[in-house]
Amino acid sequence: MVAPISKKNPSSSHARNRRHHIWTAKTEALLGTASDRTIAAELGINRITVARRRQELGIASFGTKAVVWTAEMDAQLGTNIDTVVAQKLDVTVWQVSWRRRQLNIPPTQPRSKQLSSIIAKVQPSPLPPKSDEAPTRKPFLVDQPQFRRAGGSYPDTEDKALTAFLERALAEAYSLDLQPIACPYCHSHHTSLTQKAHARSPRPAFYCGKCDKRFNRLTGTPLARLRHAEMMPAFVRLLSQQLPYEEACRRLGVDYKAIANWTKKFRLWLLQLDPSGRWEAKVLLGIKTRAYIQCPRCGAEGEKQFLGGSDHRGRRLICSACSTTFGVRDAELLTQQRVRLEILYDPSKVDTLTT
Structure with missing residues (x-):
């Protein structure tokens, strides 16, 4: 006989762990010496509980260098969004955020002005035409949705x-x-x-x-x-x-x-x-992509996550550094660079070098 599936809510057990766990000098000494997940497993509690306690004590995460804050560094806090300040000071965004909260410095709001208004004022130059890509590079479409919404359909992009x-x-x-x-x-x-x-x-x-x-x-x-x-x-x-x-x-x-x-x-x-x-x-069937472009708001480089569908400004992306959402077209105009799509998941990958 198959055992019935437990209806116990796992999140409630995590909540009880957070409420009832009593931190001691011995357990607090473990914080930052290994990853939060490892310490949580050793103590039998939730990883989030470990992360919150570590942040409350101002302990950097495992593998992150300790920061000795100076008056000059403190003066930078709140002058720009935490991402930009972190880049200037060569520290992590979390370290900037924790120090700023410790000194009761309010954060800088990154969304004071719509990107469309900035584009209208700046009037950036049109993007140069796309350069010819190598014939063996997959021609991904940035505006192609990777999931079909209820009642929706995919456009026909057959080659x-x-x-x-x-x-x-x-x-x-x-x-x-x-x-x-x-x-x-x-x-x-x-x-x-x-x-x-x-x-x-x-x-x-x-x-x-x-x-x-x-x-x-x-x-x-x-x-x-x-x-x-x-x-x-x-x-x-x-x-x-x-x-x-x-x-x-x-x-x-x-x-x-x-x-x-x-x-x-x-x-x-x-x-x-x-x-x-x-x-x-x-061949593009089954391949999922990720987008790379500089954030037009905070300037953070690297991967941007897809968010929702497309409109006249193109597929929407979100910057994990400053939580700004923006259309691909707006970002390309303001940064004067084209979005780059790289393979995130290829379930039927073949080795073109040895095949």
């Missing part, structure tokens, strides 16, 4: 050239032509037809007189053991689209494992057909 290329390749691979082809094992043309297609073997079979092996047109390709060949024409139309696997599953009526398997096989096959990687680079 017709890739679809046409694969349709021609599939027609050749599944051809019933009885003309013998070169041997996939030794590449000899000393081959002959040994068997026509029939119910149990739907593809013509051939024989190589040089290496004494039998084969068909799929031998030696990643499609050799591929099932549901009748679904491939519909599937290849999705390969170039920046869609999650779940959406492909919904459209084709198959499970996640099948989509992942087919995607990897086709990416490997594209590298066989064109080792330069130009066609494989067009």
Whole structure:
């Protein structure tokens, strides 16, 4: 008999731990000597409880250098948002925030003026045209949503050239032509037809007189053991689209494992057909991206998280440093740089260097 699932709320147990844990000099001495998670596990309490106590005592997190605050450093607090001050003083944002609160200095509000108003006043120069990217770099679309909202739909971003290329390749691979082809094992043309297609073997079979092996047109390709060949024409139309696997599953009526398997096989096959990687680079199905651009508000570099959908200012992003949200178009105009999309998650990655 399967045991019933407990309905106990884990957050309530964490709350009780926070209320009832009594800090002692011995347990407080552990703070900052290891990660909060490690100390929490050792004490049998919640990680948040450890982090809060450490912050209350002004103890830096594990691995962070201690700061000796001077009058000159204190004078910088509150003159700008904590992110900018931290960059100037070469300390962490948390250290600036803790010291500022300790001295009762109010924070600087970063959203005093809308970015659209700043753009209208500054009138930045138009962005230069996009430079030609390497043909093997994946052409991600920054405005393409990674999740479908209820009742919504994904735009059609099919690369017709890739679809046409694969349709021609599939027609050749599944051809019933009885003309013998070169041997996939030794590449000899000393081959002959040994068997026509029939119910149990739907593809013509051939024989190589040089290496004494039998084969068909799929031998030696990643499609050799591929099932549901009748679904491939519909599937290849999705390969170039920046869609999650779940959406492909919904459209084709198959499970996640099948989509992942087919995607990897086709990416490997594209590298066989064109080792330069130009066609494989067009496959975007299932790949999730992250955006990199300078924050137009606080100037923080690095990754920005996607937030919500798109509008006339482009896909919206959020800066983790100052919590400013902004459209891609606004950020690109103010920083005079284009957003860069890098792969965050690639469930069917293939090694283009060794394949």
